[in-house]
Amino acid sequence: MYEQIAxxxxxxxxxxxxxxxxxxxxxxxxxxxxxxxxxxxVFAALIAGGxxxxxxxxxxxxxxxxxxxxxxxxxxxxFLFNVVEGLAIAAGIPAPRxxxxxxxxxxxxxxxxxxxxxxxxxxxxxxxKLNRVELEGVVAHExxxxxxxDIRVQTLAVVxxxxxxxxxxxxxxxxxxxxxxxxxGRGKSGNLGAVLVVVGIFFAIFGPIIAQLLRLAVSRKRxxxxxxxGALLTRYPAGLASALRKIAxxxxxxxxxxxxxxxxxxxxxxxxxKGAVNKLFSTHPPIEARIAALEKM
Amino acid sequence: MGALLILLAVxxxxxxxxxxxxxxxxxxxxxxxxxxxxxxxxxxxxxxxIPNLVETxxxxxxxxxxxFEKVTQARTAAINAATVKDQGAAENQLAGAxxxxxxxAEAYPDLKAxxxxxxxxxxxxxxxxxxxxxxxxxNDMVMKFNRMQQVFPSxxxxxxxxFQTREYFEIEEPAAKEPVKVQF
Numbered sequence: 084m085y086e087q088i089a090x091x092x093x094x095x096x097x098x099x100x101x102x103x104x105x106x107x108x109x110x111x112x113x114x115x116x117x118x119x120x121x122x123x124x125v126f127a128a129l130i131a132g133g134x135x136x137x138x139x140x141x142x143x144x145x146x147x148x149x150x151x152x153x154x155x156x157x158x159x160x161x162f163l164f165n166v167v168e169g170l171a172i173a174a175g176i177p178a179p180r181x182x183x184x185x186x187x188x189x190x191x192x193x194x195x196x197x198x199x200x201x202x203x204x205x206x207x208x209x210x211x212k213l214n215r216v217e218l219e220g221v222v223a224h225e226x227x228x229x230x231x232x233d234i235r236v237q238t239l240a241v242v243x244x245x246x247x248x249x250x251x252x253x254x255x256x257x258x259x260x261x262x263x264x265x266x267x268g269r270g271k272s273g274n275l276g277a278v279l280v281v282v283g284i285f286f287a288i289f290g291p292i293i294a295q296l297l298r299l300a301v302s303r304k305r306x307x308x309x310x311x312x313g314a315l316l317t318r319y320p321a322g323l324a325s326a327l328r329k330i331a332x333x334x335x336x337x338x339x340x341x342x343x344x345x346x347x348x349x350x351x352x353x354x355x356x357k358g359a360v361n362k363l364f365s366t367h368p369p370i371e372a373r374i375a376a377l378e379k380m
Numbered sequence: 381m382g383a384l385l386i387l388l389a390v391x392x393x394x395x396x397x398x399x400x401x402x403x404x405x406x407x408x409x410x411x412x413x414x415x416x417x418x419x420x421x422x423x424x425x426x427x428x429x430i431p432n433l434v435e436t437x438x439x440x441x442x443x444x445x446x447x448f449e450k451v452t453q454a455r456t457a458a459i460n461a462a463t464v465k466d467q468g469a470a471e472n473q474l475a476g477a478x479x480x481x482x483x484x485a486e487a488y489p490d491l492k493a494x495x496x497x498x499x500x501x502x503x504x505x506x507x508x509x510x511x512x513x514x515x516x517x518x519n520d521m522v523m524k525f526n527r528m529q530q531v532f533p534s535x536x537x538x539x540x541x542x543f544q545t546r547e548y549f550e551i552e553e554p555a556a557k558e559p560v561k562v563q564f
Contacts, residue, residue: 165506173513
Protein backbone atom coordinates (compact mmCIF):
# COMPACT_ATOMS: atom_id res chain seq x y z
CA MET A 84 0.00 0.00 0.00
CA TYR A 85 2.65 2.53 1.05
CA GLU A 86 4.94 1.33 -1.74
CA GLN A 87 2.04 1.88 -4.11
CA ILE A 88 1.58 5.45 -2.89
CA ALA A 89 5.30 6.18 -3.15
CA UNK A 90 5.41 4.72 -6.67
CA UNK A 91 2.44 6.84 -7.69
CA UNK A 92 4.03 10.01 -6.33
CA UNK A 93 7.23 9.15 -8.22
CA UNK A 94 5.32 8.59 -11.43
CA UNK A 95 3.44 11.88 -11.00
CA UNK A 96 6.74 13.72 -10.55
CA UNK A 97 8.11 11.97 -13.63
CA UNK A 98 5.15 13.04 -15.74
CA UNK A 99 5.39 16.56 -14.34
CA UNK A 100 9.08 16.97 -15.20
CA UNK A 101 8.71 15.32 -18.54
CA UNK A 102 5.97 17.79 -19.35
CA UNK A 103 8.08 20.71 -18.10
CA UNK A 104 10.97 19.56 -20.29
CA UNK A 105 8.84 19.07 -23.40
CA UNK A 106 7.19 22.47 -23.15
CA UNK A 107 10.56 24.09 -22.41
CA UNK A 108 12.16 22.44 -25.44
CA UNK A 109 9.23 23.43 -27.59
CA UNK A 110 9.25 27.06 -26.47
CA UNK A 111 13.03 27.22 -26.75
CA UNK A 112 13.01 25.82 -30.28
CA UNK A 113 10.37 28.34 -31.19
CA UNK A 114 12.37 31.19 -29.62
CA UNK A 115 15.68 30.17 -31.17
CA UNK A 116 14.31 29.81 -34.67
CA UNK A 117 12.45 33.09 -34.56
CA UNK A 118 15.73 34.73 -33.48
CA UNK A 119 15.04 35.62 -29.87
CA UNK A 120 18.59 34.69 -28.76
CA UNK A 121 19.21 34.39 -25.03
CA UNK A 122 15.85 36.02 -24.34
CA UNK A 123 14.39 32.85 -25.77
CA UNK A 124 15.70 30.86 -22.83
CA VAL A 125 13.87 33.04 -20.33
CA PHE A 126 10.80 32.99 -22.49
CA ALA A 127 10.91 29.20 -22.68
CA ALA A 128 11.41 28.82 -18.94
CA LEU A 129 8.48 31.13 -18.20
CA ILE A 130 6.16 29.35 -20.63
CA ALA A 131 7.16 25.89 -19.41
CA GLY A 132 6.92 26.78 -15.71
CA GLY A 133 3.62 28.58 -16.13
CA UNK A 134 2.00 25.83 -18.15
CA UNK A 135 3.22 23.07 -15.85
CA UNK A 136 1.95 24.68 -12.68
CA UNK A 137 -1.29 25.70 -14.27
CA UNK A 138 -1.93 22.16 -15.47
CA UNK A 139 -0.96 20.70 -12.10
CA UNK A 140 -3.35 22.91 -10.16
CA UNK A 141 -6.24 22.83 -12.58
CA UNK A 142 -5.93 19.29 -13.94
CA UNK A 143 -8.90 17.96 -11.97
CA UNK A 144 -11.15 20.84 -13.08
CA UNK A 145 -10.04 20.29 -16.69
CA UNK A 146 -10.87 16.58 -16.48
CA UNK A 147 -14.27 17.33 -14.94
CA UNK A 148 -14.99 19.95 -17.59
CA UNK A 149 -14.04 17.61 -20.46
CA UNK A 150 -16.33 14.96 -18.98
CA UNK A 151 -19.19 17.47 -18.64
CA UNK A 152 -19.53 16.66 -14.93
CA UNK A 153 -21.53 18.93 -12.64
CA UNK A 154 -21.20 19.35 -8.86
CA UNK A 155 -24.32 18.20 -7.01
CA UNK A 156 -25.80 18.71 -3.54
CA UNK A 157 -26.93 16.23 -0.93
CA UNK A 158 -30.56 17.32 -1.37
CA UNK A 159 -30.49 16.29 -5.04
CA UNK A 160 -28.67 12.96 -4.60
CA UNK A 161 -28.98 11.73 -0.98
CA PHE A 162 -28.35 8.12 -2.08
CA LEU A 163 -24.98 8.97 -3.66
CA PHE A 164 -23.89 11.22 -0.79
CA ASN A 165 -24.75 8.66 1.88
CA VAL A 166 -22.75 5.99 0.11
CA VAL A 167 -19.74 8.26 -0.50
CA GLU A 168 -19.73 9.56 3.08
CA GLY A 169 -20.03 6.03 4.47
CA LEU A 170 -17.09 4.73 2.48
CA ALA A 171 -14.98 7.79 3.30
CA ILE A 172 -15.47 6.82 6.95
CA ALA A 173 -14.46 3.25 6.15
CA ALA A 174 -11.35 4.42 4.30
CA GLY A 175 -10.51 6.99 6.98
CA ILE A 176 -10.23 9.90 4.53
CA PRO A 177 -12.24 13.14 4.21
CA ALA A 178 -15.37 12.69 2.09
CA PRO A 179 -14.63 13.54 -1.57
CA ARG A 180 -16.86 15.99 -3.42
CA UNK A 181 -19.57 14.45 -5.60
CA UNK A 182 -20.06 15.19 -9.30
CA UNK A 183 -22.61 13.73 -11.67
CA UNK A 184 -22.53 13.30 -15.47
CA UNK A 185 -25.98 13.41 -17.04
CA UNK A 186 -25.71 10.27 -19.18
CA UNK A 187 -27.66 7.04 -19.11
CA UNK A 188 -24.53 4.90 -19.69
CA UNK A 189 -23.46 3.63 -16.23
CA UNK A 190 -19.86 4.51 -15.32
CA UNK A 191 -17.77 6.30 -12.69
CA UNK A 192 -14.33 7.82 -12.08
CA UNK A 193 -12.34 9.67 -9.45
CA UNK A 194 -9.98 12.60 -9.90
CA UNK A 195 -8.00 15.12 -7.85
CA UNK A 196 -4.49 15.68 -6.50
CA UNK A 197 -4.67 14.38 -2.92
CA UNK A 198 -7.31 12.61 -0.82
CA UNK A 199 -8.22 16.01 0.67
CA UNK A 200 -8.81 17.48 -2.82
CA UNK A 201 -10.63 14.65 -4.51
CA UNK A 202 -13.79 14.18 -6.50
CA UNK A 203 -15.93 11.14 -7.20
CA UNK A 204 -17.93 11.39 -10.37
CA UNK A 205 -20.74 9.04 -11.43
CA UNK A 206 -23.24 9.06 -14.28
CA UNK A 207 -26.97 9.33 -13.68
CA UNK A 208 -27.26 5.93 -15.41
CA UNK A 209 -25.12 4.36 -12.70
CA UNK A 210 -27.37 5.76 -9.96
CA UNK A 211 -30.47 4.43 -11.70
CA LYS A 212 -29.19 0.96 -12.51
CA LEU A 213 -27.30 -0.06 -9.35
CA ASN A 214 -28.66 -0.88 -5.92
CA ARG A 215 -26.97 0.16 -2.70
CA VAL A 216 -24.48 -2.70 -2.34
CA GLU A 217 -23.45 -2.36 -5.98
CA LEU A 218 -23.00 1.40 -5.76
CA GLU A 219 -20.98 0.89 -2.57
CA GLY A 220 -18.73 -1.50 -4.50
CA VAL A 221 -18.12 1.05 -7.26
CA VAL A 222 -17.55 3.94 -4.86
CA ALA A 223 -15.18 1.77 -2.78
CA HIS A 224 -13.17 1.05 -5.94
CA GLU A 225 -12.89 4.80 -6.63
CA UNK A 226 -12.09 5.45 -2.97
CA UNK A 227 -9.11 3.10 -3.29
CA UNK A 228 -7.86 5.03 -6.33
CA UNK A 229 -8.06 8.18 -4.21
CA UNK A 230 -6.30 6.63 -1.22
CA UNK A 231 -3.51 5.18 -3.41
CA UNK A 232 -2.85 8.50 -5.17
CA ASP A 233 -3.78 6.79 -8.45
CA ILE A 234 -5.93 9.83 -9.11
CA ARG A 235 -2.92 12.14 -9.25
CA VAL A 236 -1.05 10.03 -11.81
CA GLN A 237 -4.13 9.43 -13.92
CA THR A 238 -5.29 13.03 -13.88
CA LEU A 239 -1.84 14.40 -14.70
CA ALA A 240 -1.57 11.80 -17.45
CA VAL A 241 -4.81 13.01 -19.00
CA VAL A 242 -3.95 16.69 -18.91
CA UNK A 243 -0.19 16.82 -19.45
CA UNK A 244 0.17 13.98 -21.90
CA UNK A 245 -3.02 15.22 -23.51
CA UNK A 246 -1.59 18.70 -24.06
CA UNK A 247 1.60 17.29 -25.59
CA UNK A 248 -0.35 14.92 -27.82
CA UNK A 249 -2.62 17.77 -28.86
CA UNK A 250 0.34 20.06 -29.63
CA UNK A 251 2.10 17.36 -31.61
CA UNK A 252 -1.04 16.61 -33.53
CA UNK A 253 -1.61 20.28 -34.24
CA UNK A 254 1.99 20.89 -35.33
CA UNK A 255 2.06 17.82 -37.57
CA UNK A 256 -1.10 18.99 -39.23
CA UNK A 257 0.04 22.56 -39.73
CA UNK A 258 3.31 21.18 -41.07
CA UNK A 259 1.40 19.18 -43.63
CA UNK A 260 -0.91 22.00 -44.65
CA UNK A 261 1.87 24.60 -44.39
CA UNK A 262 4.02 22.53 -46.74
CA UNK A 263 1.22 22.31 -49.27
CA UNK A 264 0.67 26.05 -48.98
CA UNK A 265 4.26 26.81 -49.91
CA UNK A 266 4.26 24.46 -52.80
CA UNK A 267 1.21 26.12 -54.24
CA GLY A 268 3.16 29.34 -54.31
CA ARG A 269 1.66 31.36 -51.47
CA GLY A 270 4.59 32.95 -49.58
CA LYS A 271 5.08 31.95 -45.98
CA SER A 272 7.85 32.92 -43.61
CA GLY A 273 10.69 30.44 -44.15
CA ASN A 274 11.70 30.84 -40.53
CA LEU A 275 8.38 29.66 -39.18
CA GLY A 276 8.39 26.78 -41.60
CA ALA A 277 11.80 25.72 -40.30
CA VAL A 278 10.54 25.88 -36.71
CA LEU A 279 7.68 23.63 -37.55
CA VAL A 280 9.90 21.15 -39.36
CA VAL A 281 12.24 20.89 -36.37
CA VAL A 282 9.38 20.60 -33.92
CA GLY A 283 7.70 18.05 -36.11
CA ILE A 284 10.81 15.88 -36.15
CA PHE A 285 11.14 16.36 -32.41
CA PHE A 286 7.64 15.05 -31.84
CA ALA A 287 8.10 12.24 -34.30
CA ILE A 288 10.97 11.05 -32.12
CA PHE A 289 9.26 11.60 -28.80
CA GLY A 290 5.81 10.42 -29.83
CA PRO A 291 6.43 6.76 -28.95
CA ILE A 292 7.96 7.80 -25.63
CA ILE A 293 4.85 9.77 -24.82
CA ALA A 294 2.67 6.80 -25.61
CA GLN A 295 4.89 4.58 -23.47
CA LEU A 296 4.65 7.01 -20.57
CA LEU A 297 0.90 7.03 -20.78
CA ARG A 298 0.80 3.24 -20.78
CA LEU A 299 3.16 3.21 -17.82
CA ALA A 300 0.95 5.61 -15.93
CA VAL A 301 -2.25 3.74 -16.52
CA SER A 302 -0.90 0.26 -15.86
CA ARG A 303 -3.74 -2.20 -15.96
CA LYS A 304 -2.66 -3.84 -12.75
CA ARG A 305 -3.98 -0.90 -10.78
CA UNK A 306 -7.56 -1.76 -11.70
CA UNK A 307 -7.21 -5.19 -10.10
CA UNK A 308 -5.59 -3.56 -7.10
CA UNK A 309 -8.40 -1.03 -6.72
CA UNK A 310 -10.97 -3.82 -7.03
CA UNK A 311 -9.21 -5.73 -4.25
CA UNK A 312 -8.77 -2.80 -1.89
CA GLY A 313 -12.33 -1.69 -2.66
CA ALA A 314 -13.56 -5.11 -1.60
CA LEU A 315 -11.53 -4.73 1.58
CA LEU A 316 -13.46 -1.53 2.35
CA THR A 317 -16.95 -2.94 1.82
CA ARG A 318 -16.00 -6.49 2.91
CA TYR A 319 -18.42 -7.61 0.22
CA PRO A 320 -16.71 -8.36 -3.14
CA ALA A 321 -19.95 -9.69 -4.64
CA GLY A 322 -21.37 -6.14 -4.68
CA LEU A 323 -18.64 -4.80 -6.97
CA ALA A 324 -18.70 -7.98 -9.08
CA SER A 325 -22.40 -7.58 -9.72
CA ALA A 326 -21.95 -3.86 -10.47
CA LEU A 327 -19.17 -4.60 -12.97
CA ARG A 328 -21.38 -7.13 -14.70
CA LYS A 329 -24.23 -4.62 -14.95
CA ILE A 330 -21.92 -1.92 -16.31
CA ALA A 331 -20.36 -4.31 -18.82
CA UNK A 332 -23.73 -5.61 -19.98
CA UNK A 333 -24.81 -2.09 -20.82
CA UNK A 334 -23.82 -1.56 -24.46
CA UNK A 335 -24.36 2.17 -24.60
CA UNK A 336 -21.13 4.20 -24.95
CA UNK A 337 -20.55 7.20 -22.68
CA UNK A 338 -20.67 10.29 -24.85
CA UNK A 339 -18.53 12.58 -22.69
CA UNK A 340 -15.61 10.13 -22.58
CA UNK A 341 -12.78 10.09 -25.12
CA UNK A 342 -9.46 8.33 -25.63
CA UNK A 343 -7.63 10.68 -23.27
CA UNK A 344 -10.00 10.18 -20.34
CA UNK A 345 -11.04 6.56 -20.96
CA UNK A 346 -8.48 5.13 -18.54
CA UNK A 347 -9.97 7.10 -15.65
CA UNK A 348 -13.26 5.21 -15.68
CA UNK A 349 -14.03 2.06 -13.71
CA UNK A 350 -14.98 0.26 -16.94
CA UNK A 351 -13.77 1.32 -20.39
CA UNK A 352 -16.48 3.74 -21.56
CA UNK A 353 -15.59 3.43 -25.29
CA UNK A 354 -17.53 0.28 -25.95
CA UNK A 355 -18.11 0.47 -29.69
CA UNK A 356 -14.46 0.16 -30.69
CA LYS A 357 -13.17 -3.38 -30.94
CA GLY A 358 -10.23 -5.16 -32.56
CA ALA A 359 -6.61 -6.08 -32.10
CA VAL A 360 -5.25 -2.52 -32.08
CA ASN A 361 -7.71 -1.51 -29.42
CA LYS A 362 -6.74 -4.49 -27.31
CA LEU A 363 -3.07 -3.52 -27.57
CA PHE A 364 -3.77 -0.05 -26.24
CA SER A 365 -6.46 -1.21 -23.85
CA THR A 366 -6.24 0.55 -20.50
CA HIS A 367 -8.57 -1.85 -18.70
CA PRO A 368 -8.22 -5.58 -18.05
CA PRO A 369 -11.11 -7.69 -19.36
CA ILE A 370 -14.20 -7.45 -17.16
CA GLU A 371 -14.51 -11.22 -16.93
CA ALA A 372 -11.03 -11.48 -15.38
CA ARG A 373 -11.90 -8.80 -12.83
CA ILE A 374 -15.17 -10.47 -11.87
CA ALA A 375 -13.43 -13.85 -11.56
CA ALA A 376 -10.82 -12.31 -9.25
CA LEU A 377 -13.53 -10.76 -7.09
CA GLU A 378 -15.48 -13.99 -6.87
CA LYS A 379 -12.39 -15.84 -5.67
CA MET A 380 -12.00 -13.56 -2.63
CA MET B 381 36.79 7.52 26.53
CA GLY B 382 35.87 5.28 23.60
CA ALA B 383 33.89 2.95 25.84
CA LEU B 384 31.99 5.88 27.34
CA LEU B 385 31.07 7.15 23.88
CA ILE B 386 29.80 3.71 22.91
CA LEU B 387 27.78 3.51 26.12
CA LEU B 388 26.29 6.95 25.49
CA ALA B 389 25.43 5.93 21.93
CA VAL B 390 23.69 2.77 23.14
CA UNK B 391 21.71 4.71 25.74
CA UNK B 392 20.71 7.27 23.13
CA UNK B 393 19.51 4.54 20.77
CA UNK B 394 17.49 2.88 23.53
CA UNK B 395 15.90 6.18 24.54
CA UNK B 396 14.98 7.02 20.94
CA UNK B 397 13.52 3.53 20.55
CA UNK B 398 11.41 3.84 23.73
CA UNK B 399 10.16 7.26 22.66
CA UNK B 400 9.23 5.89 19.25
CA UNK B 401 7.28 2.96 20.74
CA UNK B 402 5.54 5.20 23.24
CA UNK B 403 4.54 7.73 20.59
CA UNK B 404 3.30 4.93 18.36
CA UNK B 405 1.06 3.66 21.16
CA UNK B 406 -0.27 7.13 21.94
CA UNK B 407 -0.91 7.73 18.24
CA UNK B 408 -2.93 4.52 17.95
CA UNK B 409 -4.87 5.29 21.13
CA UNK B 410 -5.84 8.68 19.68
CA UNK B 411 -6.82 7.04 16.40
CA UNK B 412 -9.08 4.64 18.33
CA UNK B 413 -10.71 7.54 20.14
CA UNK B 414 -11.18 9.44 16.92
CA UNK B 415 -12.66 6.34 15.26
CA UNK B 416 -15.03 5.84 18.17
CA UNK B 417 -16.24 9.43 17.94
CA UNK B 418 -17.01 8.74 14.26
CA UNK B 419 -19.14 5.79 15.35
CA UNK B 420 -20.78 7.98 17.98
CA UNK B 421 -21.66 10.72 15.49
CA UNK B 422 -23.45 8.20 13.27
CA UNK B 423 -25.24 6.52 16.18
CA UNK B 424 -26.51 9.93 17.35
CA UNK B 425 -27.65 10.68 13.82
CA UNK B 426 -29.73 7.51 13.91
CA UNK B 427 -31.25 8.39 17.30
CA UNK B 428 -32.23 11.77 15.87
CA UNK B 429 -33.92 10.23 12.84
CA ILE B 430 -36.00 7.68 14.76
CA PRO B 431 -38.60 10.02 16.39
CA ASN B 432 -39.32 11.58 12.99
CA LEU B 433 -39.72 8.18 11.45
CA VAL B 434 -42.04 6.98 14.21
CA GLU B 435 -44.18 10.12 13.84
CA THR B 436 -44.43 9.68 10.08
CA UNK B 437 -45.43 6.04 10.36
CA UNK B 438 -47.91 6.84 13.15
CA UNK B 439 -49.74 9.17 10.78
CA UNK B 440 -50.64 6.20 8.59
CA UNK B 441 -50.60 3.24 10.95
CA UNK B 442 -52.09 4.29 14.29
CA UNK B 443 -52.84 0.78 15.48
CA UNK B 444 -49.29 -0.53 15.56
CA UNK B 445 -48.64 0.80 19.09
CA UNK B 446 -46.52 -2.16 20.18
CA UNK B 447 -44.04 -1.61 17.40
CA PHE B 448 -43.65 2.09 18.18
CA GLU B 449 -43.10 1.36 21.85
CA LYS B 450 -40.51 -1.27 21.07
CA VAL B 451 -38.57 1.12 18.82
CA THR B 452 -38.75 3.95 21.35
CA GLN B 453 -37.60 1.70 24.17
CA ALA B 454 -34.74 0.28 22.16
CA ARG B 455 -33.66 3.80 21.24
CA THR B 456 -33.64 4.92 24.88
CA ALA B 457 -31.68 1.83 25.88
CA ALA B 458 -29.12 2.49 23.15
CA ILE B 459 -28.70 6.14 24.16
CA ASN B 460 -28.10 5.13 27.78
CA ALA B 461 -25.63 2.33 27.05
CA ALA B 462 -22.43 2.93 29.01
CA THR B 463 -19.79 0.51 27.72
CA VAL B 464 -18.84 -0.45 24.20
CA LYS B 465 -20.19 -3.95 24.83
CA ASP B 466 -23.57 -2.74 26.09
CA GLN B 467 -23.75 -0.36 23.17
CA GLY B 468 -23.32 -3.27 20.78
CA ALA B 469 -26.14 -5.24 22.41
CA ALA B 470 -28.44 -2.20 22.49
CA GLU B 471 -27.77 -1.40 18.85
CA ASN B 472 -28.70 -4.97 17.95
CA GLN B 473 -32.04 -4.51 19.72
CA LEU B 474 -32.64 -1.22 17.97
CA ALA B 475 -31.79 -2.64 14.55
CA GLY B 476 -34.26 -5.48 15.15
CA ALA B 477 -37.02 -3.09 16.24
CA UNK B 478 -36.47 -0.90 13.18
CA UNK B 479 -36.70 -3.94 10.95
CA UNK B 480 -40.12 -4.72 12.41
CA UNK B 481 -41.18 -1.12 11.88
CA UNK B 482 -40.25 -1.23 8.21
CA UNK B 483 -41.94 -4.61 7.85
CA UNK B 484 -45.12 -3.06 9.28
CA ALA B 485 -44.80 -0.10 6.90
CA GLU B 486 -44.89 -2.53 3.98
CA ALA B 487 -48.61 -3.09 4.66
CA TYR B 488 -49.49 0.60 4.09
CA PRO B 489 -49.20 1.62 0.40
CA ASP B 490 -49.99 5.28 1.17
CA LEU B 491 -47.15 5.41 3.63
CA LYS B 492 -44.76 3.84 1.15
CA ALA B 493 -45.63 6.59 -1.34
CA UNK B 494 -45.06 9.35 1.23
CA UNK B 495 -42.11 11.52 0.17
CA UNK B 496 -41.10 12.25 3.74
CA UNK B 497 -41.12 8.56 4.61
CA UNK B 498 -39.01 7.67 1.59
CA UNK B 499 -36.49 10.36 2.50
CA UNK B 500 -36.30 9.15 6.09
CA UNK B 501 -35.91 5.59 4.90
CA UNK B 502 -32.98 6.57 2.65
CA UNK B 503 -31.39 8.63 5.44
CA UNK B 504 -31.74 5.76 7.85
CA UNK B 505 -30.34 3.22 5.40
CA UNK B 506 -27.43 5.58 4.70
CA UNK B 507 -26.80 6.10 8.39
CA UNK B 508 -26.92 2.36 9.06
CA UNK B 509 -24.25 1.69 6.48
CA UNK B 510 -22.18 4.59 7.85
CA UNK B 511 -22.44 3.03 11.31
CA UNK B 512 -21.26 -0.25 9.83
CA UNK B 513 -18.27 1.43 8.14
CA UNK B 514 -17.38 3.55 11.16
CA UNK B 515 -17.55 0.40 13.27
CA UNK B 516 -15.30 -1.45 10.82
CA UNK B 517 -12.75 1.38 10.90
CA UNK B 518 -12.92 1.52 14.71
CA ASN B 519 -12.42 -2.22 15.04
CA ASP B 520 -9.44 -2.13 12.66
CA MET B 521 -7.84 0.59 14.77
CA VAL B 522 -8.57 -1.31 18.00
CA MET B 523 -7.00 -4.40 16.48
CA LYS B 524 -3.80 -2.49 15.66
CA PHE B 525 -3.73 -0.82 19.07
CA ASN B 526 -4.30 -4.07 20.97
CA ARG B 527 -1.81 -5.95 18.86
CA MET B 528 0.91 -3.37 19.54
CA GLN B 529 0.28 -3.81 23.28
CA GLN B 530 0.56 -7.57 23.04
CA VAL B 531 3.52 -8.23 20.76
CA PHE B 532 7.14 -8.13 21.84
CA PRO B 533 8.90 -5.71 22.37
CA SER B 534 6.25 -2.98 22.41
CA UNK B 535 4.35 -4.87 25.15
CA UNK B 536 7.12 -3.87 27.59
CA UNK B 537 6.54 -0.18 26.91
CA UNK B 538 2.76 -0.64 27.01
CA UNK B 539 3.08 -2.35 30.42
CA UNK B 540 5.42 0.31 31.75
CA UNK B 541 3.03 3.13 30.90
CA UNK B 542 -0.17 1.20 31.76
CA PHE B 543 -1.81 1.20 28.34
CA GLN B 544 -5.06 -0.72 28.29
CA THR B 545 -6.55 -2.78 25.47
CA ARG B 546 -9.85 -1.56 24.07
CA GLU B 547 -13.07 -3.44 23.43
CA TYR B 548 -14.26 -4.24 19.94
CA PHE B 549 -17.63 -2.85 18.94
CA GLU B 550 -19.60 -5.96 18.03
CA ILE B 551 -22.87 -5.95 16.16
CA GLU B 552 -24.46 -9.01 14.63
CA GLU B 553 -22.94 -9.18 11.19
CA PRO B 554 -26.01 -9.96 9.00
CA ALA B 555 -28.13 -7.13 10.39
CA ALA B 556 -25.35 -4.62 9.89
CA LYS B 557 -24.28 -5.88 6.47
CA GLU B 558 -27.76 -5.89 5.04
CA PRO B 559 -29.25 -2.54 6.00
CA VAL B 560 -32.86 -1.73 5.18
CA LYS B 561 -33.13 -2.32 1.45
CA VAL B 562 -34.19 0.65 -0.63
CA GLN B 563 -35.07 0.21 -4.27
CA PHE B 564 -35.44 3.15 -6.62
